[in-house]
Amino acid sequence: MTQGANQSRIGVLAIQGDFSAHALALEESGAKALEIRKPEEIDGIDGLILPGGESTTMLKFLERSGFLDALKDFATERPVFGTCAGIILLAREVRHPAQVSLGLLDAVVERNAYGRQIDSSILVGPSELGAEPLEMVFIRAPRILETGPEVEVLARRDGFPVLVRQGRIMAATFHPELSTDRRVHRLFADIVSNSSQPGGIG
Numbered sequence: 001m002t003q004g005a006n007q008s009r010i011g012v013l014a015i016q017g018d019f020s021a022h023a024l025a026l027e028e029s030g031a032k033a034l035e036i037r038k039p040e041e042i043d044g045i046d047g048l049i050l051p052g053g054e055s056t057t058m059l060k061f062l063e064r065s066g067f068l069d070a071l072k073d074f075a076t077e078r079p080v081f082g083t084c085a086g087i088i089l090l091a092r093e094v095r096h097p098a099q100v101s102l103g104l105l106d107a108v109v110e111r112n113a114y115g116r117q118i119d120s121s122i123l124v125g126p127s128e129l130g131a132e133p134l135e136m137v138f139i140r141a142p143r144i145l146e147t148g149p150e151v152e153v154l155a156r157r158d159g160f161p162v163l164v165r166q167g168r169i170m171a172a173t174f175h176p177e178l179s180t181d182r183r184v185h186r187l188f189a190d191i192v193s194n195s196s197q198p199g200g201i202g
């Protein structure tokens, strides 16, 4: 665990959605969590989480305030992790219905692919994060329909990727912040601390 002066500073986009659960999960993973509400606030952070919530609502806010371009610039150098609505913001293409996205993750994503809110579910399954099965909380989750060649799949549901990594970009269609297992946030915190070191991944 990194602490003190070397501790990574990871922002959580705090416009809407479950940002406080992410902040807690980050703190439990050894990082310093900061709530981000303005584009200029991302200058001081080493990595950023785009949380679950309602992607259309987040997008309206991001488009109004010039935040979308700031996020694209940020992701050229620093790690970004999108969960649920966050992966919808990161994807190359969004369907059902189509909407604007950042195009930072080489994936095609279908919104609300598993039905209505009442169909949300908790699954436990294998992942690349270790032998222990991973709990995955799905809430009106999107489905990853396609991924590009640089996208590494870390967990699947019914054969479809649910946890992926493309270099410094990470994304999950579920909500790891709502489980007590911290392996997913620890992986992101590691990506952030490696990339902010000289000679790191970027």
Ligand code: GLN
Residues within 6 Å of the ligand: 051, 052, 053, 054, 055, 056, 083, 084, 085, 086, 088, 111, 112, 139, 140, 141, 142
């Ligand atoms: N269904 C939401 C959307 O399309 C995402 C749900 C979530 O983040 N839990 O934006």
